Amino acid sequence: MxxxxxxxxxxxxxxxxxxxxxxxxxxxxxxxxxxxxxxxxxxxxxxxxxxxxxxxxxxxxxxxxxxxxxxxxxxLVPEQIRFPDQERFKEMAAYVENRWGLPQCIGAIDGSHIPIIAPQHYHCDYFNRLAGSLHDARVLRLSTLWELASRGNHIPANTRNIGWVNVGYYILEDSAYPLQNWLLKPFIDTGRLTAEQQVYNMKISRTRVVVENAFGRLKGIWRCLMKRNDxxxxxxxxxxxxxxxxxxxxxxxxxxxxxxxxPPSAAEPVLALPQPVEEEGRDVREALMRYLNS
CATH class of the missing domain: 1.10.10 (Arc Repressor Mutant, subunit A)
Known part of the structure; x- marks a missing residue:
């Protein structure tokens, strides 16, 4: 500094x-x-x-x-961490499209583990990656972001016709999170992905790396987030x-x-839980896949 x-x-x-x-x-x-x-x-x-x-x-x-x-x-926090306004959303979407070719994308989401000493009360709830821990998707569903976005009160309605589908602003995620119209993730690699799906996954992953880099820079400077906090x-x-x-x-x-x-690069394991049947976001993902392969 x-x-x-x-x-x-x-x-x-x-x-x-x-x-x-x-x-x-x-x-x-x-x-x-x-x-x-x-x-x-x-x-x-x-x-x-x-x-x-x-x-x-x-x-x-x-x-x-x-x-x-x-x-x-x-x-400091209210000034430095705040939801974007409509003009800022437009700027972010334009930046992502110009740099990575993804239209309507306004960012990426992920989680990062911060080690702590479990409190005496309900300490079992703080065991990481064990029965008492929360799946990444559950953490998201309990967040204010999920509540606001699901009600349409956070991400402004600004649609664009892509592959014959009206696509609004969306955020990129990994396979641990649920698929929604405003949350897009890669196709799960079962070994039978089509060439179009592979292209889509590659471009999504290439763009999503920004959130991993952000966590890396955050922990690289503020190293209290890397070691166990007492x-x-x-x-x-x-x-x-x-x-x-x-x-x-x-x-x-x-x-x-x-x-x-x-910080040392180590992939954080994802707690394996059954994923719910995804009803939303499939049409948007398919339209974006067609766009990226056109």
Whole structure:
């Protein structure tokens, strides 16, 4: 993070984080408080190491991180993580079509595992890839995105005739998710795919890689998301949101990124569960397949 972006971040969070000296205690300066939190999020170091590095106690380091994440949720997240407006949807669709040749596509979706210590209560629900964990599709169905998009309240109705079908905006996904008019995924490779289906899968996968790259860059910089997080579940959620907002801030400020920071590439296994019969999205997928093979 450049000094310019650091100063911008400090000024952004100043209303919620700045403290005044008292007759009994000199407060930790704002820049140092922000530096505490950034170092913790960027390295995943223990609070003891963070406090030692900055010459402060463990409790001070812990408090600074909590206050930073709370301030970021209030002041930074709403600015950096928000649903696009109609004009932005048009820009995204045009960008994807110009770069990858997919019409009406506005993005891609995926999941990424963040290790934590399971809480004492209902700890079995936090076992990853075991009976208590959630399938990727279930996570999506419990999200606000699913609720809004299914009601037609998120993605604007902007259709285009493709292969004799009126196709609206859609998001790309992998085979773990359900097929919908606004969610398109590859054909499952059973070894008997047609040449047209193979072309469709190749072009979908080539475009979908953007979400994998985004997670890679996110975890490559904010490495607290890679190792097991020993904080409470509530604070972990706040830290994840904060890291996502910081990621967007750095991207918008043109901060540099080196490929050497990429986390080790390891495909995350998908919990195998029976998939429901898919009724929606088949006509749209077939129309797009014909378009990509024309």
């Amino acid at each position: 450049s000094e310019e972006t650091f100063i911008h971040l400090c000024n952004k969070l100043r209303p919620a984080m700045e403290r005044r000296d008292t007759n009994f205690r000199v407060c930790v300066p704002l820049k140092k408080r922000v530096a505490f939190a950034l170092w913790k999020l960027a390295t995943g170091s223990e609070y003891r190491s963070v406090g030692h590095l900055f010459g402060a106690s463990i409790s001070t380091a812990c408090q600074c991180v909590k206050e930073f994440c709370a301030a970021a949720e209030t002041l 904080c409470s579940v509530d604070l972990v959620k706040s830290m994840v949101l904060t890291c996502c907002a910081l990621h967007n801030l750095c991207e918008s400020h043109g901060e540099s990124y080196e490929s050497a920071w990429d």
